[in-house]
Each structure stands twice: as structure tokens, then as C-alpha cells.
Amino acid sequence: MVSSRTSQPNSWLPKGPALLFAPADRPERFAKAADRSDMVILDLEDGCRAENRAEARKNVQHADLDPERTIVRINAVDSPDFAEDLAAVVDSPYRTVMVPKVECGFSLGDANSNDRPLPADFRVIALIETPRGVVNLPEIAADPQVVALFWGAEDLTAALGGTSSRYSADEVPTPGGGPSGHPGGYREVPRLTRALVLTHAAAAGIVALDSIHADTTDTKGASAEAIDAAASGFTATVSIHPGLVPVIREAYAPTEEQATWARRVIEGAAKNTGAFALDGQMIDAPLLRQAEIIAARIR
Known part of the structure; x- marks a missing residue:
């Protein structure tokens, strides 16, 4: 499928280069996460305890945040939590959702088609973290509701049957081994996926968001990856810890x-x-x- 948007980039852009996850079952963190980042992602999926999701959905509905600077990560379309997550977001002011484990376009119809699983006014950030999602990137990027592609190394590695998404220090005795530019960089398939996400997003005229740096104490590695992301063409980098926001912003800021x-x-x-x-x-x-x-x- 060829995107009809290749000649004109999609109008949605994140409000800055540093996006930050906040667990949806920790409402006391919402305002602080929003203040310390360019956009906050209220997480109903991996960052939220399963037993807390019912209350977390209420937290999302009652959150007093700027809708233009707020994203809600819901559970996957085939998850038993999807319908309740979706109902909660519909009943909230937020209209930008991150959908995990996207493996195909949401519908062969247009954005207003009745057989689409998401309301027509929702902007979708598609999270690519399975082999099938990687293979079907052209179709996903061309979907009329998808405004950005994001990717995840850990779920992808597990789905591949792997045990580690990054090289260890023992495996990479000299600097190199991935976009981080030092031991701890991504293995080859995550690196390939990262490149494909960026390439297909650009081809479709939409935004590419770079993945998290899981070691939140490794500011050097996070900085190196963000510098590479900015230079390569990613629009923003996502973080799970506010301590990495400053190095992400610095990485994307042009020098004098x-x-x-x-x-x-x-x-x-x-x-x-x-x-x-x-x-x-x-x-x-x-x-x-x-x-x-x-x-x-x-x-």
C-alpha cells in the first residue's frame, strides 16, 4: 500500500522532543510529569498494574492536563482491556492515543469507516514491537489515522525469542555496538527495526518517535542515543524517567x-x-x- 500523504507531511507534531511516560495508576505523578516534559503519556498498559486498571481509567478521565500535550497509551486492540480503555478515553478530553503491538492497519476503509476499532477523531501513535508489526510497516504507516510511529526493543526481542536487546560490555569491548555509541547499544534486529520505523514514517509523511533508554541511570548512553536520533530524523525521544528529559532536550537543541x-x-x-x-x-x-x-x- 502506498501512502497518499507522501507529498505532504502529516500536521501532527509533538510539542517538543522529550516525551515522558507516567503510570496511569499513579495520578499524583501526572502534573509533575507534564511539567517536566514536553508531552506526558498516561500509561494504561505496561506501566500500570493490571489490578489497578479500573481505577487508572478513572484517573485518566479526571486528569486536569492539557489535551494537546497529553497522550494516553491504551492496551492492544486484541487485549481484553482494550474496550474498557477505549471507553475511558472516549469519555475524556484526550484524543491522541498510543496503541501497542500494532501489527496491521486498523482498517482497509478510510478514517471514518464504521469497521475501524478507534473513533475517527482519534490520532494514533502506532507502537511497533512485534515481528509482524515490523513486516507490515508500510501498511501501518499508510493508515489514515496513524500520525506517528514508535517502536519498542524489549517486546520485540521477546517476540523474536531473544533474551537481550542490547550488547553487554563483555560483548563489545570497544566503543560501538549500536546507536548509543558505547557498550550497551542495540543488537542488530532492534537497530534494523529502529531504522525501518524512521524510514517508513518519513515515506508516509508522519512522525517517528525513538524508543526509551531503559537504564535510567545511564545519562551518557541516553544522551548519545538522543543525539543520534535527532541527527537521523526522529522528531522526539520517549523516556520512562524525568531524569533523562534534560539530556534529550539538549540532544535535540541545535548548537549556536x-x-x-x-x-x-x-x-x-x-x-x-x-x-x-x-x-x-x-x-x-x-x-x-x-x-x-x-x-x-x-x-
Whole structure:
């Protein structure tokens, strides 16, 4: 399936580069998580104890948060909790949902089709964390309700029959071994999945969100992964701990040198209808697009 959105990017963008999970059964953390991040993800799935989900759904409904800066992660479509999660979100002000373990498009119909499992006004962040989800990325990214792709290494590794998503220090004696740039980087299949999520999101004109750094004490590794994510084209990185928010924001923030370059490129493009030279560098459409991305991150 070819997306009809490839020529025009989807209009939804996260409010900043640092998204933060908050367990939906811990309402006392909601406001703090929202204050310390660019968007908060109220988690009814893995971050919420199963026995607490009924109360957690009420917490979501009663949460006094900005709907434009709030995402709700519900349980998978084939989960017994899905219907109750969905009903709770429908009865809340929140309309951006993260759906885990997405393995196909939600319907062959359009966004208003009656056979779709989610209301037409819901924006969907599709979480890719199973082999079937990886294989069906083109269909998922093309789905008219999907506004972003996210991916998860741990569930994917378990579904593959693996036991570890990252190299250990003993396996990688020298720096390298994955996007983190040091021992502890992703193994090959998670790295491939990360690249495919970014590529298919870009091809469909939607947002790609990079996965969490599970070791919340490893600020160096989290910083390296976020720097790589920003440079590669991810729009934001998701975290499970507020302590990693500052390094994520710093990673996505352009340097003064980058900001100056971007400003000069954009100014030069306004005066030229085609390629032009800037300090001995030929500036064409791809470099102009990079300058525009840097400028957007400054804003």
C-alpha cells in the first residue's frame, strides 16, 4: 500500500522532543510529569498494574492536563482491556492515543469507516514491537489515522525469542555496538527495526518517535542515543524517567553554529530560486530542508 500523504507531511507534531511516560495508576505523578516534559503519556498498559486498571481509567478521565500535550497509551486492540480503555478515553478530553503491538492497519476503509476499532477523531501513535508489526510497516504507516510511529526493543526481542536487546560490555569491548555509541547499544534486529520505523514514517509523511533508554541511570548512553536520533530524523525521544528529559532536550537543541548556518541558508534560499553557494558549500534542496528542520527545532 502506498501512502497518499507522501507529498505532504502529516500536521501532527509533538510539542517538543522529550516525551515522558507516567503510570496511569499513579495520578499524583501526572502534573509533575507534564511539567517536566514536553508531552506526558498516561500509561494504561505496561506501566500500570493490571489490578489497578479500573481505577487508572478513572484517573485518566479526571486528569486536569492539557489535551494537546497529553497522550494516553491504551492496551492492544486484541487485549481484553482494550474496550474498557477505549471507553475511558472516549469519555475524556484526550484524543491522541498510543496503541501497542500494532501489527496491521486498523482498517482497509478510510478514517471514518464504521469497521475501524478507534473513533475517527482519534490520532494514533502506532507502537511497533512485534515481528509482524515490523513486516507490515508500510501498511501501518499508510493508515489514515496513524500520525506517528514508535517502536519498542524489549517486546520485540521477546517476540523474536531473544533474551537481550542490547550488547553487554563483555560483548563489545570497544566503543560501538549500536546507536548509543558505547557498550550497551542495540543488537542488530532492534537497530534494523529502529531504522525501518524512521524510514517508513518519513515515506508516509508522519512522525517517528525513538524508543526509551531503559537504564535510567545511564545519562551518557541516553544522551548519545538522543543525539543520534535527532541527527537521523526522529522528531522526539520517549523516556520512562524525568531524569533523562534534560539530556534529550539538549540532544535535540541545535548548537549556536548550526542555528547560524540554518539562518543563513534560509536567508540565502529566499534570494535564490535554485542552488546557491554559501561559504564554498553548494546549497541545494536537501540542505535547505535540513536548515528548515534545524530552524523548527529552535522554535
